[in-house]
Amino acid sequence: TPPTVLVLPGEGIGPEVVRVGRAVLEHVLDRAGLPATISEHAVGRPAYERTGQWLPDPVRDALDQAAAEPRGAVLFGATADEPIGELRSRYDLYANLRPARPLPALHAVSPLRPERLEGVDVLIVRELVSDVYYGRRRTGTDAGRRWAGQEMYYREDEVRRIVRCGLGHAEARRRHLTLVHKANAIPDVFGLWLDVLAEERAAYPHVDVQDRYADTMAMELVLRPADFDVIVTGNLFGDLLSEITGAVLGSLGLMPSASLSPTGFALYEPVGGTAPDIAGTGRANPLGTIGSVELMLRHTFGAPRWADRLAAAVALAVGLWRTPDIAGPGDKTCTTEEMGAAVCDA
Amino acid sequence: TPPTVLVLPGEGIGPEVVRVGRAVLEHVLDRAGLPATISEHAVGRPAYERTGQWLPDPVRDALDQAAAEPRGAVLFGATADEPIGELRSRYDLYANLRPARPLPALHAVSPLRPERLEGVDVLIVRELVSDVYYGRRRTGTDAGRRWAGQEMYYREDEVRRIVRCGLGHAEARRRHLTLVHKANAIPDVFGLWLDVLAEERAAYPHVDVQDRYADTMAMELVLRPADFDVIVTGNLFGDLLSEITGAVLGSLGLMPSASLSPTGFALYEPVGGTAPDIAGTGRANPLGTIGSVELMLRHTFGAPRWADRLAAAVALAVGLWRTPDIAGPGDKTCTTEEMGAAVCDA
Ligand SMILES: CC(C)[C@H](C(=O)O)[C@@H](O)C(=O)O
Ligand SMILES: CC(C)[C@H](C(=O)O)[C@@H](O)C(=O)O
Numbered sequence: 027t028p029p030t031v032l033v034l035p036g037e038g039i040g041p042e043v044v045r046v047g048r049a050v051l052e053h054v055l056d057r058a059g060l061p062a063t064i065s066e067h068a069v070g071r072p073a074y075e076r077t078g079q080w081l082p083d084p085v086r087d088a089l090d091q092a093a094a095e096p097r098g099a100v101l102f103g104a105t106a107d108e109p110i111g112e113l114r115s116r117y118d119l120y121a122n123l124r125p126a127r128p129l130p131a132l133h134a135v136s137p138l139r140p141e142r143l144e145g146v147d148v149l150i151v152r153e154l155v156s157d158v159y160y161g162r163r164r165t166g167t168d169a170g171r172r173w174a175g176q177e178m179y180y181r182e183d184e185v186r187r188i189v190r191c192g193l194g195h196a197e198a199r200r201r202h203l204t205l206v207h208k209a210n211a212i213p214d215v216f217g218l219w220l221d222v223l224a225e226e227r228a229a230y231p232h233v234d235v236q237d238r239y240a241d242t243m244a245m246e247l248v249l250r251p252a253d254f255d256v257i258v259t260g261n262l263f264g265d266l267l268s269e270i271t272g273a274v275l276g277s278l279g280l281m282p283s284a285s286l287s288p289t290g291f292a293l294y295e296p297v298g299g300t301a302p303d304i305a306g307t308g309r310a311n312p313l314g315t316i317g318s319v320e321l322m323l324r325h326t327f328g329a330p331r332w333a334d335r336l337a338a339a340v341a342l343a344v345g346l347w348r349t350p351d352i353a354g355p356g357d358k359t360c361t362t363e364e365m366g367a368a369v370c371d372a
Numbered sequence: 373t374p375p376t377v378l379v380l381p382g383e384g385i386g387p388e389v390v391r392v393g394r395a396v397l398e399h400v401l402d403r404a405g406l407p408a409t410i411s412e413h414a415v416g417r418p419a420y421e422r423t424g425q426w427l428p429d430p431v432r433d434a435l436d437q438a439a440a441e442p443r444g445a446v447l448f449g450a451t452a453d454e455p456i457g458e459l460r461s462r463y464d465l466y467a468n469l470r471p472a473r474p475l476p477a478l479h480a481v482s483p484l485r486p487e488r489l490e491g492v493d494v495l496i497v498r499e500l501v502s503d504v505y506y507g508r509r510r511t512g513t514d515a516g517r518r519w520a521g522q523e524m525y526y527r528e529d530e531v532r533r534i535v536r537c538g539l540g541h542a543e544a545r546r547r548h549l550t551l552v553h554k555a556n557a558i559p560d561v562f563g564l565w566l567d568v569l570a571e572e573r574a575a576y577p578h579v580d581v582q583d584r585y586a587d588t589m590a591m592e593l594v595l596r597p598a599d600f601d602v603i604v605t606g607n608l609f610g611d612l613l614s615e616i617t618g619a620v621l622g623s624l625g626l627m628p629s630a631s632l633s634p635t636g637f638a639l640y641e642p643v644g645g646t647a648p649d650i651a652g653t654g655r656a657n658p659l660g661t662i663g664s665v666e667l668m669l670r671h672t673f674g675a676p677r678w679a680d681r682l683a684a685a686v687a688l689a690v691g692l693w694r695t696p697d698i699a700g701p702g703d704k705t706c707t708t709e710e711m712g713a714a715v716c717d718a
Contacts, residue, residue, distance in 0.1 A: 107556050137488045137595050158504070158524055159557045168527070172567075174560035175525040178504055182517040208608075210453050211505045214520035221518075241615040242645075248594055248619035249483050262554075266612055269587040273594035299588075 028061035029097040029326050032088060036110075037071040038300025039310035039362075040103025046366030047101055047315035050336070053370045054323065058332045070105035081109035093117050093291040099326040101318065102295035106302075110295075115155050119285035119293050120184070121191045122154040122264065123321070126251075126271035126281060131344045135276030135352045138248075145252040148271055149195055152264025153188040154285055156180055159261050180215050180260065185222045187288070192258025193230040202255035205237040206263050219260070244270060268297055277351040279310065282317025284325055292326055294318035308361035311349040316340060316369055339372035374407035375443040375672050378434060383417040384646025385656035385708075386449025392712030393447055393661035396682070399716045400669065404678045416451035427455035439463050439637040445672040447664065448641035452648075456641075461501050465631035465639050466530070467537045468500040468610065469667070472597075472617035472627060477690045481622030481698045484597075491598040494617055495541055498610025499534040500631055502526055505607050526561050526606065531568045533634070538604030539576040548601035551583040552609050565606070590616060614643055623697040625656065628663025630671055638672055640664035654707035657695040662686060662715055685718035 033048050035041035048064070055062055067085040074080050092098030102110070113119065127147045133140045161177035189205070196203040205223050207216035220237065227235045238246065240263045246253065247270045257267060272278035281297035296314025304310055316336070323333040344352070347360045347368040360368070379394050381387035394410070401408055413431040420426050438444030448456070459465065473493045479486045507523035535551070542549040551569050553562035566583065573581045584592065586609045592599065593616045603613060618624035627643035642660025650656055662682070669679040690698070693706045693714040706714070 111557070137484050139483060139485055142483050161521065161523075163560050165560045171528040172564055173525065173527040174564045175507065175523045176558050176561055177507075177521045177523045179519065179521040181514070181519040208611075211457070211608075211611075212522050214509050214511045215522055218518055218520045241611045244590065244612045245615040245619040245624055248616060249622075262557075265554075265557075265587045266590045269591040270594060270616070273591040276595070278591055 027095060027097070028063060029099055030092045030095055031062055031064045031099050031101055031322075032092055033064060033066040033101045034069045034085075034103065035066065036069055036103040036105040036300070038104050038106065038302050038305045040070070040105065040300060042305070042308070042310050042362050043296060043312045043315040044101060044103035046312035046362055047319050049366055050316050050369055051101065051319045051322070054319070054332055054336055058329060060327055060329060060332075062327075069109050080105075081112055089113070089117070093287070093289070096290065097326055098291045099322055100293040101315075101322065102293055103315070104296065104298070104300040106300045111159065113293060114285060115160060117291055117293070118155060118287045119291070120153060120155045120288070121188060121286045122152040123195070123284045123286070124150040124152060124264075124268040124271070124281060124297060126150070126275055128275050129341055129344055131341065132276060132280070132352055134354050136274060137276060138274055142251065143274075146274065147200075148251060148254050149199065149256045150264055150268045150271060151188065151192040151195060151256060151258040152268060153184065153260050155261075156184045157261030178212060178215055178262070180218060182218060182222065185219050186226065189219070189222050189226050189258060192256050193226060193233055196233045196256040197230050200255040201233045203233050203235050204243070204254055204257045205235070206240050206243045206257055206259035206267065207237060208240045208263070210239065240267075243267060247271060247274065272297055277311060279314050279349065279351050280317070281314050282321055284318065284321040286325065292322070294322045308363065309350050310362045311351050312362050312366050313340060313344070316366070336369075339369050342372040343368040373441060373443070374409060375445055376409045376438045376441055377445050377447055377668075378438055379410060379412040379447045380415045380431075380449065381412065382415055382449040382451040382646070384450050384452065384648050384651045386416070386451065386646060388651070388654070388656050388708050389642060389658045389661040390447060390449035392658035392708055393665050395712055396662050396715055397447065397665045397668070400665070400678055400682055404675060406673055406675060406678075408673075415455050426451075427458055435459070435463070439633070439635070442636065443672055444637045445668055446639040447661075447668065448639055449661070450642065450644070450646040452646045457505065459639060460631060461506060463637050463639070464501060464633045465637070466499060466501045466634070467534060467632040468498040469541070469630045469632070470496040470498060470610075470614040470617070470627060470643060472496070472621055474621050475687055475690055477687065478622060478626070478698055480700050482620060483622060484594075484620055488597065489620075492620065493546075494597060494600050495545065495602045496610055496614045496617060497534065497538040497541060497602060497604040498614060499530065499606050501607075502530045503607030524558060524561055524608070526564060528564060528568065531565050532572065535565070535568050535572050535604060538602050539572060539579055542579045542602040543576050546601040547578050548580045549582070550589070550600055550603045551581070552586050552589045552603055552605035552613065553583060554586045554609070556585065586613075589613060593617060593620065618643055623657060625660050625695065625697050626663070627660050628667055630664065630667040632671065638668070640668045654709065655696045656708045657697050658708050658712050659686060659690070662712070682715075685715050688718040689714040
């Protein structure tokens with residue numbers, strides 16, 4: 027059976043970037059002669075306003091069905107809050123891949139000096155369905171003063187599968203893995219991560235393994251991003267570190283992501299959020315979404331050569347076309363739609 | 373009574389940078405005719421090796437006594453782990469101030485393009501005695517699989533005093549405060565922060581207040597550091613964000629910090645760690661420690677004009693002298709001691 031792709035635009039700039047992402051996907055599938063079943067569904071605020079549910083029951087049913095198929099996928103736009111957390115958790119989309127490689131044409135967009143960008147090619151492998159995000163919550167009052175807690179929590183098997191995922195990607199890339207933790211302040215949780223890494227690395231003798239404190243890593247990603255290959259970490263640190271790599275590229279609008287489950291079901295979404303300040307103005311950058319489509323071609327469609335061609339088309343398009351976030355002082359800017367059309371043309 | 377200053381070198385590069393910091397402090401106090409009682413004590417690994425205690429009892433007694441005085445202070449070097457966590461907590465050093473302002477002479481050291489550094493002058497106000505760092509810890513096994521948890525936790529009064537501290541500093545500076553949180557994923561804890569901010573801001577009508585998600589903030593600090601004045605946040609996010617500002621300056625070795633308790637007792641330490649790789653080589657940058665001495669002159673000695681003079685001396689010294697971390701390609705480098713001497717000369 028051909029892949030089933032559910033398109034979930036969400037809100038904010040989500041619908042705008044997803045429209046372009048879908049058009050690019052359909053264009054590539056058409057050229058490649060690859061079949062797929064594509065349908066679109068409202069989730070997030072628009073769904074809530076219409077149905078009272080952030081993830082309406084019929085959409086959940088469609089997702090459940092797609093998740094049960096061998097090659098189901100979601101192309102996600104953006105939501106400020108739910109249902110993204112629920113989707114990640116419900117479909118066990120534990121492995122969040124966030125690659126960052128600056129396009130030479132866009133070096134000038136980065137806040138970093140160009141020489142610091144030479145050779146930058148980082149893949150953040152972020153655990154996505156555990157950590158403090160899904161930890162136990164408590165609130166109360168004590169002598170009239172409120173308090174609140176939420177637990178950072180990991181189970182060994184949750185850690186093991188993401189560490190393996192990181193090691194596997196490192197082996198297939200430049201064979202360098204950095205595990206990011208905070209074992210000096212959160213010793214049990216990250217002691218578990220370090221123990222699991224020590225156990226698993228034996229199976230990947232060619233991968234050079236190191237570890238870093240999250241704070242040190244945050245600094246080094248800005249100072250020396252080219253020193254890193256695969257970075258594997260928990261949900262919270264992965265969230266912050268991937269925004270730093272987005273900043274190193276110069277715009278979060280450039281960053282794609284793939285979230286994979288053990289069964290192969292996958293959700294593809296740009297790392298950037300809903301950007302309510304520019305929603306509806308045509309200023310949103312669709313390249314994070316187009317990059318996510320590239321990841322979908324690779325992981326869900328098993329079409330790496332078409333993924334490579336799409337990446338090449340993007341590299342060509344940005345030579346001429348720029349949304350405002352990646353435009354230099356003298357550059358003419360284009361709209362979200364024009365950027366998508368330029369990629370299809372290329 | 374004159375201030376009592378306990379000098380705690382610690383380990384790694386701690387002893388080297390603290391020796392210089394102490395010499396600079398004594399030089400300034402001598403010039404200024406300011407009296408002080410200064411004594412030095414081993415803590416951390418050297419203490420542990422000799423006494424079996426990271427914070428030996430006699431040192432704790434000396435600290436307790438200094439903390440009970442109206443103007444007690446600690447000049448701290450670095451330790452990889454304890455006793456820094458214990459010191460912060462025991463003496464309720466809740467307000468950690470981490471200022472970052474790039475020296476024009478050092479713009480070339482930053483990984484950022486020079487134009488992004490124009491006007492950068494950020495003060496991170498980090499809560500230092502609560503958060504996940506001091507949260508409840510649990511470990512166990514479940515069907516043979518280990519698990520571990522540590523709770524992110526805040527009490528209303530802990531939040532209130534640090535939010536007030538941030539607002540106060542903002543009012544005395546450029547009147548712009550950014551509260552950093554992650555209320556979309558950790559809603560109760562950071563909902564409490566946002567509630568307290570909403571209550572407290574009324575007392576500071578001239579301060580322009582905004583809030584940011586921690587991930588967004590990490591990105592914006594790299595892209596647009598000049599857009600921020602005072603950033604107030606919890607212990608964990610403050611840890612990561614201050615390393616990002618260190619990276620923006622170009623070296624963590626440049627960053628000073630002050631940790632203040634409600635009674636005025638204060639601990640001054642460079643933000644950089646023990647840097648075991650360069651310990652003993654004379655390559656360590658003492659400017660983070662010298663900057664911490666500057667903060668001590670300001671907060672503990674109440675000598676802002678001498679603090680300003682010290683800052684001016686640093687700005688002069690770096691025009692000619694550079695430790696390796698801040699040396700450009702053609703620059704001759706100097707040692708930790710030489711940098712200290714240059715600051716005293718200036
Ligand atoms: C929307 C938010 C909960 C989310 C997260 O923190 O995971 C976002 O920042 C992301 O990185 O996908
Ligand atoms: C040594 C470590 C526990 C400490 C922290 O995380 O607070 C350090 O990184 C710092 O920022 O002072």
